[in-house]
Amino acid sequence: MNTRMRRAAVAVAAGAMAVSLAACGSAKESGSGSKESGAAKGDAIKVGLLLPENQTARYEKFDKPLIEKKVADLTGGKGEVIYANAKQDATTQNSQVDTMITNKVNVLIVDAVDSKAIAGAVKRAKDAGIPVVAYDRLAEGPIDAYTSFDNEEVGKVQGKALLEALGEKAKDGQIVMMNGSVTDPNAKLFKSGAHSVLDGKVNVGKEYDTVEWKPENANTNMAGALSALGKDKVIGVYSANDGMAGGIITALKAAGVNPLPPVTGQDAELAGVQRIVAGEQFMSVYKPYAPEATAAAEMAVALAKGEKIDDIINQKVDSPTAKGVPSVLIPVVSLTKANIKDTVVKDGVYKVEEICTDKYAAACATLGLK
Numbered sequence: 564m565n566t567r568m569r570r571a572a573v574a575v576a577a578g579a580m581a582v583s584l585a586a587c588g589s590a591k592e593s594g595s596g597s598k599e600s601g602a603a604k605g606d607a608i609k610v611g612l613l614l615p616e617n618q619t620a621r622y623e624k625f626d627k628p629l630i631e632k633k634v635a636d637l638t639g640g641k642g643e644v645i646y647a648n649a650k651q652d653a654t655t656q657n658s659q660v661d662t663m664i665t666n667k668v669n670v671l672i673v674d675a676v677d678s679k680a681i682a683g684a685v686k687r688a689k690d691a692g693i694p695v696v697a698y699d700r701l702a703e704g705p706i707d708a709y710t711s712f713d714n715e716e717v718g719k720v721q722g723k724a725l726l727e728a729l730g731e732k733a734k735d736g737q738i739v740m741m742n743g744s745v746t747d748p749n750a751k752l753f754k755s756g757a758h759s760v761l762d763g764k765v766n767v768g769k770e771y772d773t774v775e776w777k778p779e780n781a782n783t784n785m786a787g788a789l790s791a792l793g794k795d796k797v798i799g800v801y802s803a804n805d806g807m808a809g810g811i812i813t814a815l816k817a818a819g820v821n822p823l824p825p826v827t828g829q830d831a832e833l834a835g836v837q838r839i840v841a842g843e844q845f846m847s848v849y850k851p852y853a854p855e856a857t858a859a860a861e862m863a864v865a866l867a868k869g870e871k872i873d874d875i876i877n878q879k880v881d882s883p884t885a886k887g888v889p890s891v892l893i894p895v896v897s898l899t900k901a902n903i904k905d906t907v908v909k910d911g912v913y914k915v916e917e918i919c920t921d922k923y924a925a926a927c928a929t930l931g932l933k
């Protein structure tokens with residue numbers, strides 16, 4: 564493992580139950596100087612950053628500032644990040660790519676709203692000599708690099724946690740599955756990972772693909788599931804992320820479900836962590852954003868300067884339209900009330916004071932969070 568990969572792995576290992584990085588063997592040291600047409604020399608580079616939405620807290624709270632900081636660090640403060648958020652609109656995101664091309668950015672980091680719809684824009688960037696790093700979601704088209712988590716594993720971790728919460732009662736009622744948006748390739752992986760663990764072990768009473776990942780859509784779907792199945796029959800909810808878990812828990816409470824069934828999540832959002840503390844949400848998946856953002860910034864800066872990225876990647880990934888994309892995938896950690904301290908607090912994502920506001924003080928004390 565080379566230095567940069569080791570750094571990413573160490574950052575992750577800080578989490579309590581870090582899994583080992585899958586494929587470390589293939590990377591080799593490389594010199595600089597390979598040519599990407601139009602590549603900028605020197606540190607005064609322009610990095611275009613396109614994120615997909617702003618309802619999920621991670622993007623503007625973590626991804627954006629972490630990438631900006633890392634680009635600044637890697638360029639001695641000379642590199643500039645130009646940012647746009649598509650607010651869930653794939654057409655908007657396509658125009659944002661075109662604007663970035665007009666603005667002559669030296670590299671693009673794109674987290675696609677719709678991995679297929681972005682392919683043409685990726686090609687236009689590429690034709691303009693602008694390398695593209697797919698961020699978190701595997702955009703289609705001729706991308707140069709990709710960084711994300713092991714997304715199938717995220718689904719498995721969620722499914723396993725739900726089974727653990729249900730214990731011997733796993734088949735004594737129905738579960739509801741609330742998957743993410745069909746335009747997001749990650750949502751498909753979360754869903755298949757979860758199914759691989761849950762199928763045959765639970766009864767899935769209702770299952771939804773949630774339009775645009777929106778919490779309010781999850782809320783409406785959950786209310787529908789409760790009326791269709793009967794509020795006493797729902798013994799657990801698979802929610803693909805924390806934002807939707809919030810909408811789901813609101814629907815459960817509104818229907819008077821008490822006690823709440825176990826609900827899963829993902830993203831270790833502050834509100835999600837607080838619901839875990841309060842016993843309203845069973846788990847989340849902690850995906851350490853710092854190593855993901857670091858990998859994206861390192862690859863983007865190297866590509867913008869026309870340097871190779873072989874020494875940054877830890878594996879190669881195939882997309883439906885590109886084979887062997889140089890990639891960095893980061894392991895994930897299941898987050899429950901048992902390991903809040905050893906994960907998000909230890910890694911400095913949240914201070915105990917941020918989690919343990921007055922409303923959660925008593926629950927925090929019980930958990931020894933101080």
Ligand code: BGC
Pocket residue numbers: 616619621699700743747749750776804805829830
């Ligand atoms: C990301 C999740 C996020 C979801 C909704 C997925 O692609 O990996 O972290 O919760 O999109 O934005």
